[in-house]
Amino acid sequence: MAGLSRVHHVVENNQLQVAGLAIEDAIKIAGGTPCYIYDGQQVVNNIKNLKRRLPSKVKLHYAIKANPFPSLITRMATVIDGFDVASHQEMLLALASGLKSHAVSIAGPGKSDTDLSAAICAGVTINVESKFELTRLHALSETLKKRAKVALRINPAFELKQSGMKMSGGAKQFGIDEEQVLGVLDYINSDYIDFKGFHIFSGSQNLSEAAIIECHNQTFELISRLLNDTPFKASHINIGGGFGVAYFEHESPLNLEPIIDNLQVLLTTYAAVLKGVDIHLELGRYLVADAGIYLTRVVDKKVSxxxxxxxxxxxxxxxxxxxxxxxxxxxKNYPVCVANRYQHNNQEQVDIVGPLCTPLDIVAAKVHLPTCQPDDIIAVMQSGAYGASASPQSFLSQPTLREVLL
Structure with a gap:
């Protein structure tokens, strides 16, 4: 199958299994195709397995933007240490999950007064992106007669090298430049602001252990300087995420062992300055990508x-x-297969395309699969992150997509 050697999967009676079910049974539960099926137990296992390996001082958080499907968030709340959100709606999802508000934080530039007021009243930690945002929080807190829980988001001078998306270093819309942080700290009025710590998120989708380790080393050195210089006591530091997922041919899965070993070394090295301070590791796709599958049915076959x-x-x-x-x-192609005839002696090279009137509507290009016919099921693996919610579902007014957690 196309790239499936990299993907966890179960096959029975020549059908791909999802969440312990035959593919056609899963589709019937969903109500038809196209649909996303999420394996809730796989997500829970991913979280539990990683938490077992992390040092106890490191608390595992999930970035809801990776997949905000409500049923999934509720399931994750039973095992995750915290949620990190990027909008008012995501904050409501996190709070509705049953997780306590002190385990939720909100980040992102351009937060509205509605966003900030909701976070203040809910007791959610606000990752402040600028001095002006902090000014607004002082005023809102005074009006609401409630102290705002605040962490300062830092834009460090360094970056997470080899990242799919770099979010630090240079000029960025995210966070306060590290050289400006002390001046912003001096501006905090504790009558209105309950200082919680710092947030340093440098990049995402990184498959280089060396790059992540280098970034962690720089992050902890910066944290040490900030904690020594700030007049406030911090309760936590968010060191971001960045752990990548191998989607494409020739990509190798991230080796966590040296990263975790290095985190333990850093925690020991900086033990004195980090006394009483929790470390938050904020991951998104790494926790959910392999637990999602996108299923779509063949409606036509043609040769051009x-x-x-x-x-x-x-x-x-x-x-x-x-x-x-x-x-x-x-x-590049995500890993794909013919879900209802996983193996077949006859193979063919095909392009898989969708129903939209645009040549960009490509599901897979030049892939070798078992010979297909209309009504067969195509499965796109590694689809648990940045799928439905990150797509233009109303484009060309096609039928509604289904999502199911099993």
Whole structure:
């Protein structure tokens, strides 16, 4: 199958299994295709397995933006240490999960007064992105007669090298430049602000253990300087995430062992300055990507000038990242298979495309799969993160997508 050697999967009676069910049974539960199926137990196992390996001082948080499906968030709340959110709606999801408000934080530039007031009243920690945002929080806290729980988000001078998305170093809309932090700390009025710590998120989707270790080393050195210089007692430091997922051919899964070993060394090295301070590790796709599968049914098969096309009932409007995000320079395939005939002696090279009137609607290009016919099921693996919620579902007014947690 196309790239599936990298993906955890179970096959029985020549059908892909999802959450312990045959693929057609899962589709019937969902109500048809196209659909996302999330394996709730796989997510729980991912969280538990990682928490067992992390030092006890490190608390594991989930960045809800990776997948905000409400049933999934509720399931995760039973095992995760905290949620990190990027909007008012995500904050409401986190609070509705049953997790206590002190385990929730909100980040992002451009928070509205509504966002900030809601966070203050709920007791959620606000990761402040600028001095002006802090000024607004002083005023809102005075009006509401409630202290705002605040951590300062830092834009360090360094970056997380080899990241799919870099969020620190240089000029950024995220956080307060590290050289400006002390001046902002001096501005805090404790009558209105309950200082909680710092947030340093340098990048995401990184598959280099060496790059993550280097970033952690720089992060802890910066944390040490900040904690020594701040007049306030910190209760936690969010060191971000960055742990990547291997989606494409020739990518190797991230080796966590040296990263975790290095975290333990850093915690020992900086034990004195970190006394009474928890470390938050904020991960998103790393916890959920392998627990999601996107299923779409073949509705047509045609040959055009030597190329065989499978036309399916789903596509880029449901899974934008898989399609190439509206036109990557070099598009790569997520791992795909024919879910209802996983193995077959006859193979063919096909392009799998969706129903939209755009050549960008690509599910997979030039993949070798068992010979397909209309009504077969195509499965796109590693689809538990940045899928439905990160896609233009209303584009061309196609039928509604289904999502199910099993």
């Amino acid at each position: 000038r030597g190329t065989t096309f499978l036309v399916v009932d789903g596509g880029m409007h449901h899974h934008l990242a898989n399609s190439g995000n509206l036109g990557q320079v070099i598009r």
